[in-house]
Amino acid sequence: MKTIYTNATFFTMDKENRIFENGMMVVQDQTISSIGPHSKEQMKDADQVVDLGGKWVMPGLVNVHSHIVMTLLRGIGDDMLLKPWLETKIWPIEAQFTTEIASVSTQLGILEMMKSGTTTFSDMFNPNGIDAGAVMETIGETGMRGAFSYTIFSLGSEADQKANLTGAEQFSKAYKNFADGRLTTMVAPHSPYACTPEAISESARIAKENDLMVHIHVSETDFEILDIETRYGARPVEHLRRLGLFDQPTVMAHGVVLNEEERSILKQHDVRVAHNPISNLKLGSGIADVVSLLKAGIKVGVATDGVASNNNFDMFEEMRTAALLQKGMYKDATQFPAQTALAMATRMGAEAIGMSHTGSLEAGKKADFITIYPHDKEHLQPLSEAYSHLLYAARGNDVCDVYINGKMVVKDRVSLTIDEEKVIAEANRLQGTLSR
Missing domain, CATH: 2.30.40.10 (Urease, subunit C, domain 1)
Known part of the structure; x- marks a missing residue:
């Protein structure tokens, strides 16, 4: 037609x-x-x-890093630093999620994304306690385009860790090409601090064998840098490079704390950066030096992160904040012009997550x-x-x-694809069932 x-x-x-x-x-x-x-x-x-x-x-706008399953956690754990926020608020509440909660939270997140202009997203979700395939089916019904990725953790018992990796590999194989090609997945180890070296090496293997991209949180805070250096004798970027994670095209969420040598490694291995300006500000993580990333020839896209740390999926607000931060940080109004910011939220973002067809x-x-x-x-x-x-x-x-x-x-x-009234009602009902 x-x-x-x-x-x-x-x-x-x-x-x-x-x-x-x-x-x-x-x-x-x-x-x-x-x-x-x-x-x-x-x-x-x-x-x-x-x-x-x-x-x-x-x-349509391209949101290169999000957590739509966490949409029901909006407003929970405000005004906290990243580590205690994750360990005392987010992960304990996520452990209570059922497939129904995850599906409704996902629909609410996609509804907000689409109505504010986002047509493509790249997401990491915590699979604990939910039928990940059922949630992917729910996304397919909305008409959204993107990548929905099963997060790999090294938490719990050895059996739990093994089951997590097995689940991630099965999900990767099943949903590499889904909903007539609108949806795909990536291999998503959570971070160098929440994954053992063995889990990261296994993530690299799964990505290579299935020809998938990698999606991971890296270099988000000063604490993370010190933590990984103490554990493994190297900063996060070098630690992941040694483990072979960058052998497949990788999207690195955040990249707030990077030095010149690390930017060179990212460029060498074609690692892309998902810039989350508002989430990084709210969690007190800092401001990523996006101007230096772009000058180094690194692909960068704009992202909202999850609404638990943002607190919305408005990409217009996100790209505007990204531009203003760089101008303020450099004390130079010529830095990060409108053309760059708009491209990062559209064409450059799509290229960063391997979706240059949009x-x-x-x-x-x-x-x-x-x-x-x-x-x-x-x-x-x-x-x-x-x-x-x-x-x-x-x-x-x-x-x-x-x-x-x-x-x-x-x-x-x-x-036209989501029953707005029903989803909003269900979201409020189900949020009330969560203990915090």
Whole structure:
């Protein structure tokens, strides 16, 4: 089916950063076949013409590190440092999760993501006590695109650790290509502090044998650096390099505490960084030096982390914070311009998680896009400065419509694939069953 979208301003976010006012985008089934100025010639054989009524159109946002199963933990354990937050709040409550709780929490998280403009995500979830396959099926039904990854831990008894690794390997094999290719998985050892060297080596093996990417938390705090140095005689990046984890393309969440030598290692092994500015601020972890990462040629994407440490999935807020932090840290307003921030939340983010078939509006890419109607929003005026507004003024609740794979999943801010009223009611009911 050939669908043509007209009467809109298209922000492609491709490498040329093209903008088409009164443009036209042609979608053939699930893929963009062309985009450019309005053309009467192309409209002749269209199966459907959609008049977008003067909206702005941009690629769907790409959230490169999240924890959607933890959505019900929003607001629990505020104002705590990372280590006690995990050990005394998050992990004990997650241990109470059932498959029902995990599925509803996941739906709530995806609902928030999609309605605020995210169409692709990369996630790590704690599999303890839940049917991971059932949760993946739930994600498939929402229409979302992304990677949902079974977290590997070295916690509990030796038997528990072995079962965890076995479960991760089985999940990796079963869901490498799921929901007609919209969903995949990565191999996800939690971190160098929550995994033994043996577990990390096994993670590397699973990733290599199944040709999967790796997703791991690394170099998030000063405490982590000292802890890993004390345990293993090397900083986290070198420790993981020695264990062979970087032999497969790896997404490293956080990267707050890195030196020049470590950035060189990341570049050498094509390790990508998921930058979580608001979560890092809230947990007191620090500010990642993203400017230095980009100058070193390292792929970087923007991420929200989980809402337990954020506390929302609004990627507009996240990329704006990312830009402002770098300007403030360097005391240089020219650092991290709007073009860089917007690219990191779209095309560059998609490339970082191995999904370069999305993230920009150009021929051959998947038709993942969002619309914003700016004409009745005072904070998006004057209309002539639209590109600036997308970073410095827009917010998630400005998003009107969301398309993934050419299919509309949100229309006029209402989800078409998730029962919003039911999910919200169930989320509040189930959250009340958790002891804390």
